[in-house]
Amino acid sequence: xxxxxxxxxxxxxxxxxxxxxxxxxxxxxxxxxxxxxxxxxxxxxxxxxxxxxxxxxxxxxxxxxxxxxxxxxxxxxxxxxxxxxxxxxxxxxxxxxxxxxxxxxxxxxxxxxx
Amino acid sequence: xxxxxxxxxxxxxxxxxxxxxxxxxxxxxxxxxxxxxxxxxxxxxxxxxxxxxxxxxxxxxxxxxxxxxxxxxxxxxxxxxxxxxxxxxxxxxxxxxxxxxxxxxxxxxxxxxxxxxxxxxxxxxxxxxxxxxxxxxxxxxxxxxxxxxxxxxxxxxxxxxxxxxxxxxxxxxxxxxxxxxxxxxxxxxxxxxxxxxxxxxxxxxxxxxxxxxxxxxxxxxxxxxxxxxxx
Numbered sequence: 001x002x003x004x005x006x007x008x009x010x011x012x013x014x015x016x017x018x019x020x021x022x023x024x025x026x027x028x029x030x031x032x033x034x035x036x037x038x039x040x041x042x043x044x045x046x047x048x049x050x051x052x053x054x055x056x057x058x059x060x061x062x063x064x065x066x067x068x069x070x071x072x073x074x075x076x077x078x079x080x081x082x083x084x085x086x087x088x089x090x091x092x093x094x095x096x097x098x099x100x101x102x103x104x105x106x107x108x109x110x111x112x113x114x
Numbered sequence: 115x116x117x118x119x120x121x122x123x124x125x126x127x128x129x130x131x132x133x134x135x136x137x138x139x140x141x142x143x144x145x146x147x148x149x150x151x152x153x154x155x156x157x158x159x160x161x162x163x164x165x166x167x168x169x170x171x172x173x174x175x176x177x178x179x180x181x182x183x184x185x186x187x188x189x190x191x192x193x194x195x196x197x198x199x200x201x202x203x204x205x206x207x208x209x210x211x212x213x214x215x216x217x218x219x220x221x222x223x224x225x226x227x228x229x230x231x232x233x234x235x236x237x238x239x240x241x242x243x244x245x246x247x248x249x250x251x252x253x254x255x256x257x258x259x260x261x262x263x264x265x266x267x268x269x270x271x272x273x274x275x276x277x278x279x280x281x282x283x284x285x286x287x288x289x290x291x292x293x294x295x296x297x298x299x300x301x302x303x304x305x306x307x308x309x310x311x312x313x314x315x316x317x318x319x320x321x322x323x324x325x326x327x328x329x330x331x332x333x334x335x336x337x338x339x340x341x342x343x344x345x
Binding site: 008009010011012013014015076079080081 | 268271272302304305306307308309310311312314337340341344345
């Protein structure tokens with residue numbers, strides 16, 4: 001059967017991967033430095049660390065960038081190694097659910113802090 | 115000098131095997147192709163491709179001690195013994211060191227390796243400025259030996275959908291050509307998740323090219339064009 005590769009999505013996903021890599025390269029050291037500057041010893045200190053709305057937003061945005069970056073990477077791995085369409089779609093769906101669920105859970109956790 | 119040669123004769127029904135061969139040959143100034151021809155003189159069943167014997171035709175590309183090279187420009191003094199000679203990886207073996215290049219050329223054909231220009235033909239030729247001509251340097255020299263494409267893991271995984279470094283180098287050669295009028299269509303053709311974007315920047319192609327060309331740079335330039343028209 002003829003192989004028909006198509007859909008003009010290559011550049012878009014490539015840009016997403018590069019852009020999110022840039023966001024992660026900038027945000028991760030800043031977030032790590034922020035936490036390491038005052039390593040929380042107990043729950044009260046940990047809560048205080050994540051109390052500012054800006055910190056919460058930065059964490060969720062970084063996690064979203066990480067999820068998008070991981071999605072493109074996992075999609076590439078599946079495209080290379082998983083050929084049966086149904087299995088590949090199932091794996092795509094599983095990764096999307098796990099990544100989107102993780103980001104949603106992080107947001108819910110941060111904004112549910114007492 | 116000791117050699118280990120990949121042997122396979124589909125007509126025999128036997129599986130492929132490595133044959134140890136010892137050859138009395140003066141290494142100084144001698145190329146691997148000379149040794150292979152000398153071995154073939156002893157055992158005429160050994161099959162290999164060769165033509166120009168000076169690194170121009172690209173027909174004697176083989177895998178030597180794990181590295182794709184042109185046998186005719188590979189000095190014996192550079193090689194560690196036993197010299198293991200195999201056919202190019204990633205392509206079907208027809209016999210011994212001869213591979214079926216059809217999958218490689220199918221991808222090459224897919225990028226339409228010819229000038230597309232519907233303007234009326236000029237009296238003499240389509241002229242280029244020296245600057246426009248210089249953009250083709252490092253691109254037109256490709257001899258299509260297949261060393262780069264068959265060293266690319268992305269091509270091994272996706273030989274039917276990924277164009278491969280040699281094909282993409284040629285794609286850029288025509289996109290960059292001032293006389294070609296089909297650049298947009300060429301870019302359209304490459305913009306899908308497979309044809310160009312399976313390149314993961316492994317850079318085996320750059321490391322291995324016997325002509326010293328840089329397919330990864332050409333791929334990067336195509337990608338830049340794709341991004342430029344997107345944003």
